[in-house]
Amino acid sequence: xxxxxxRTPRTSRLAGVLASAAVVAVMLSACAPGGGASGSESSGERxxxxxxxxxxxxxxxxxxxxxIEEAPDRVVALSPTNADELLALGMEPVAVAADPATLxxxxxxxxxxxxxxxxxxxxxxxxxxxxxxxxxxxPDLIVAQTYQVADDAVYQQLSAIAPTVTPDSQDGNVDWDVxxxxxxxxxxQAEEAERIIADIEEQFAAAGEQIPGIGGKTYxxxxxxxxxxxxxxxxxxxxxxxxxxxNQDNTMNTDPxxxxxxGELDADFLAVWAPTPELRERIxxxxxxxxxxxxxxxxxxxxxxxxATAINxxxxxxxxxxxxxxxxxxxxxAD
Numbered sequence: 001x002x003x004x005x006x007r008t009p010r011t012s013r014l015a016g017v018l019a020s021a022a023v024v025a026v027m028l029s030a031c032a033p034g035g036g037a038s039g040s041e042s043s044g045e046r047x048x049x050x051x052x053x054x055x056x057x058x059x060x061x062x063x064x065x066x067x068i069e070e071a072p073d074r075v076v077a078l079s080p081t082n083a084d085e086l087l088a089l090g091m092e093p094v095a096v097a098a099d100p101a102t103l104x105x106x107x108x109x110x111x112x113x114x115x116x117x118x119x120x121x122x123x124x125x126x127x128x129x130x131x132x133x134x135x136x137x138x139p140d141l142i143v144a145q146t147y148q149v150a151d152d153a154v155y156q157q158l159s160a161i162a163p164t165v166t167p168d169s170q171d172g173n174v175d176w177d178v179x180x181x182x183x184x185x186x187x188x189q190a191e192e193a194e195r196i197i198a199d200i201e202e203q204f205a206a207a208g209e210q211i212p213g214i215g216g217k218t219y220x221x222x223x224x225x226x227x228x229x230x231x232x233x234x235x236x237x238x239x240x241x242x243x244x245x246x247n248q249d250n251t252m253n254t255d256p257x258x259x260x261x262x263g264e265l266d267a268d269f270l271a272v273w274a275p276t277p278e279l280r281e282r283i284x285x286x287x288x289x290x291x292x293x294x295x296x297x298x299x300x301x302x303x304x305x306x307x308a309t310a311i312n313x314x315x316x317x318x319x320x321x322x323x324x325x326x327x328x329x330x331x332x333x334a335d
Contacts (some may be wrong), residue, residue, distance in 0.1 A: 068141060
C-alpha cells in the first residue's frame with residue numbers, strides 16, 4: 001500500500017507505487033492519452049566519468065541481473081523522478097513518462113527541463129504503461145521504478161524493447177539514494193552518484209543543525225484516504241537528524257491506518273496530504289485529528305501535490321526544492 005497519489009483516468013504519474021492491488025499513479029494530474037513530445041529526434045547526452053570501455057556491464061535489479069551491452073544514449077525515464085536522477089548524473093533522457101501540461105504542478109523543480117521530452121501517451125487512460133508508445137521512441141535503456149514493473153508481464157514487454165533497470169529491492173518505495181545508485185550503475189556514473197549523495201546529506205545535515213533540538217524528534221507522513229490514512233516514505237526527514245515514529249513505515253509495505261486508530265498519529269512532526277478538498281475538510285472537522293499532538297503544537301504540515309511527489313519519490317533536484325520548502329515548518333520544532 002502506498003501513500004502516493006492514486007492514478008485515475010486522465011492522470012499522469014508522479015512518484016508512485018501500488019495502491020490496493022491496483023495500478024497507482026504518483027502524479028495526481030490531468031492527463032489525456034495522446035501524442036506527447038517527439039523523442040525520436042532527440043538523443044541522450046552523457047557527461048562525467050562514464051566511458052564506453054565500461055560496457056557491456058551487468059547490473060543487479062529488482063528483477064534480477066540485467067546486461068547493458070553498450071553505453072546508452074537513448075534512455076527513456078518512466079517517471080519525472082527517474083528523469084531527475086538521469087539529469088543529475090549528466091545524461092539527458094530521450095523521453096519521460098509525464099504530462100507536459102501539468103508538470104509545473106507535479107514537479108516544478110524539473111518541469112522546464114523535461115517539458116519538451118514529456119510523453120503523456122506513455123500511459124493509457126486507465127493508468128497502464130503504453131508499451132507501444134514507449135517502443136516508438138526506440139530506447140536503448142529504460143529506467144523505471146519498482147512498482148511499475150511489479151507485473152512480470154509488463155517487465156517482460158519492456159525488456160523486449162530495451163534493458164530495463166529498477167532498484168535492487170522489493171520494497172514498495174525505495175529510498176532516494178538506493179534509486180540514484182541503481183540508475184548510476186546502469187549509466188556508469190557510480191562515482192558521480194556518491195558525490196551527489198554526499199553533497200545532499202551535507203546540505204540537509206547543515207539545515208538540521210540550524211534548528212535547535214530537532215535531533216531525535218519523530219515524524220510521520222500520511223495521505224488521507226476516504227477510509228484510512230496511508231503511510232508514505234518520509235526517510236528524507238532522517239537527513240535532518242529526525243527519526244520515524246514507531247509506526248511510520250518508510251518501506252510502504254504495511255496496511256493503512258484506520259480512522260479508528262487516529263490516536264496513533266502521535267509524532268512530533270506530522271506531514272499530511274489530503275488529495276481533495278473534501279478529505280481536507282474531513283480531518284479539519286474531526287475532533288480526534290484536531291487533538292493530535294502535532295496539530296495542537298503547530299507542528300503539522302499540510303502538503304500539496306508537489307510536496308507529496310518530492311518527499312515520496314525524491315531525486316536530487318526534488319530534494320533541493322523539498323529542503324527549501326520544509327525548513328520553515330520544521331523551525332516550529334525548535335526548542
